[in-house]
Amino acid sequence: MSQTFTKAMARNIFYGGSLFFILLFLSLSFDTQSELPKHDNSANLTAKVAQGKKLWEENDCIGCHTLLGEGAYFAPELGNVYKRLGSKEAIEAFISSRPREGIPGRRSMPQFGFTAEELDAISEFLKYASEIDTAGWPPNIQG
Ligand code: HEC
Structure with missing residues (x-):
């Protein structure tokens, strides 16, 4: 050969x-x-979710947080925050009770002064984000 x-x-x-x-x-x-x-969950894409997304953009939440991995690494990932905190009410209570300052070594989140309606829209948007099928990402609930 x-x-x-x-x-x-x-x-x-x-x-x-x-x-x-x-x-x-x-x-x-x-x-x-x-x-x-x-993987399509666009049926859940209501006007309320869209309003929450708009508030998310206008207030630059992504300047500190990541959403499904996209964004800044200053504050926790929020794609799964609905699952982590367990309810819309818990998310709303968290956002409206900021800032919590004076805890050593802990970063703090500013107060945005949202109305009840705006808080409802933001938590609805974060709930929607948690229902996106990401094939199990992030791999743990803290992620
Ligand atoms: C200046 C930076 C900054 C901005 C802007 C910001 N956050 Fe935060 N956020 C933080 C920090 C820091 C924490 C963690 C605070 C803590 O655990 O005490 C946090 C925590 C959270 C939590 C709870 C997360 C968890 O796992 O417990 C939610 C929900 C949240 N932010 C929503 C938002 C939304 C919605 C916006 C936009 C309207 C936003 N944040 C804008 C810094 C920010």
Whole structure:
């Protein structure tokens, strides 16, 4: 058997490799398209959630917090805060009782002066965020 790497061999590797990866790409695209509808929770996307999202943006919560991993690392992740604190009421009580200063080594969150309606919208938005199917991320409740 010859040791030389012929043009025909190079061509076969090129076509074979291309075909393999095109098929892999198509099958993964097909899989994504069939999985997507199962992860869709847009039915829960109410006007209240949208209002909460707007308040989230206007008040730059993401300047300190992460939401599903996106944002700043100054304060806790909030994608799962609804599960962590357990209810909308607990979230609202937390936000409206800030700041808690004077606890050594603990960072504090400012007071935003939200109305009851605004607090309801924000906690509704955070509840919505906790219901997004993230395939188990973050891996622990503190995350
Ligand atoms: C200046 C930084 C900063 C901003 C801006 C900020 N937070 Fe916070 N937030 C914190 C810190 C620090 C904590 C943790 C405080 C503690 O545990 O005592 C916190 C905690 C929280 C918690 C409780 C988290 C938990 O796991 O117990 C919630 C809910 C929350 N913030 C919501 C918000 C929302 C909603 C906004 C926007 C309206 C916001 N935060 C803006 C700094 C901030």
